[in-house]
Amino acid sequence: MPLDRLTFLGLRNLDSLDMRPSAGINLIFGANGSGKTSVLEGVHLLGMGRSFRTQQVKHAIGHDSDALVLHGRLSGSPPLPLGVRRQRASSELEMRLGGERVARVAQLAEALPLQLINPDAFRLLEGSPASRREFLDWGVFHVKHDFFAVWKGFRRALKHRNALLRHDRIDLQSIRVWEHELVQWSERLDALREAYVERFLPVFEETLAGLLSLPGLSLKYSRGWDRSRALAEVLEQGRDSDSQMGFTQQGPQRADLRIRLERRPAVEVLSRGQQKLVVSAMKLAQGRLLEALTGRTCIYLIDDLPAELDIEHRQAFCRWLERMQCQVFITSVEREALAGLWQPETAVAMFHVKQGRLMDHGQYDFTTE
Ligand SMILES: Nc1ncnc2c1ncn2[C@@H]1O[C@H](COP(=O)(O)OP(=O)(O)OP(=O)(O)O)[C@@H](O)[C@H]1O
Ligand SMILES: [Mg+2]
Known part of the structure; x- marks a missing residue:
């Protein structure tokens, strides 16, 4: 099930974020330090109860915030809301699923199967x-x-x-x-x-x-x-x-x-x-x-897709994502680095992050570029 709504409060540098992702490919682009990885981190926290950037969730709380409050909604009938909250003053991560408090991260993970592919991915082989x-x-x-x-x-x-x-x-x-x-x-x-x-x-x-x-x-x-x-x-x-x-x-x-x-x-x-x-x-x-x-299907979080891959391999990677018909969040500094990778029939939703603010750029048709 894809996520059809995300609202994040107090997450790193992100302004209160309200995102309506598409069920397919979501491209998030923006300058260095704008907040792209933080958006993926928010989804990861929702599904895994932990960050992929820090051992301690408290480091993800925005410097000016007292708490981190993340909500997501899995589409379906009925839709399934899930949320996590971490207050600066407490060490507990509160988790909710379908409106009820849950005690185990495994319950969130079961509802939201995630896969992360980021520039540290090679560690799976090396680590x-x-x-x-x-x-x-x-x-x-x-x-x-x-x-x-x-x-x-x-x-x-x-x-x-x-x-x-x-x-x-x-x-x-x-x-x-x-x-x-x-x-x-x-x-x-x-x-x-x-x-x-x-x-x-x-x-x-x-x-x-x-x-x-x-x-x-x-x-x-x-x-x-x-x-x-x-x-x-x-x-x-x-x-x-x-x-x-x-x-x-x-x-x-x-x-x-x-x-x-x-x-x-x-x-x-x-x-x-x-x-x-x-x-x-x-x-x-x-x-x-x-x-x-x-x-x-599981949801893919792909941070900095272009890094280390040439155009041919990026295309091959995107072919699999298209074939799998799953929800994908992909970040890139350059919007253009992800152009020309998709088949004409693939719908790609675009989001621009600028200094912590996420803007919906609608569907993009790369074939006209
Ligand atoms: N706890 C925090 N509170 C507020 N801002 C933070 C916090 N932690 C990190 N930041 C800032 O948040 C910004 C966004 O970081 P993020 O890693 O999401 O950027 P990015 O868009 O992925 O950048 P890059 O293209 O370099 O990977 C950075 O400027 C970082 O310094
Ligand atoms: Mg980043």
């Missing part, structure tokens, strides 16, 4: 496995209803085992109980992740092929413990070493997606532009798979 696990779990979460319960059960069992490992003397009876529990949840979590990757791979390969030619690129799921051994055995035999380290060294908390070109880690071989395209293909593929499996 720690945690970011790739988060990517993977986003996919599983949105297509498997039991994922969240399984994940919570797993986290709880892991926390208990880790706490027991840190005791001076390990209580064998207790730790065995939690290890048993941990194994049950871990196996379920692993099965969900593995099944997801199996569905994801062909979609990813097809999406990537539409963006660039990279024969030899492979993506493999690594579950976090030795494939040839049962987790129960790994935990039992690793107990002393885990106790010395103070945490559980193997298990789903160490899962990863290994992305390689031939035999080398892709990040060591690919150019920055190629990395951005590989990550874009991963994120586009997740949206395509979400739609194929659930009939729901």
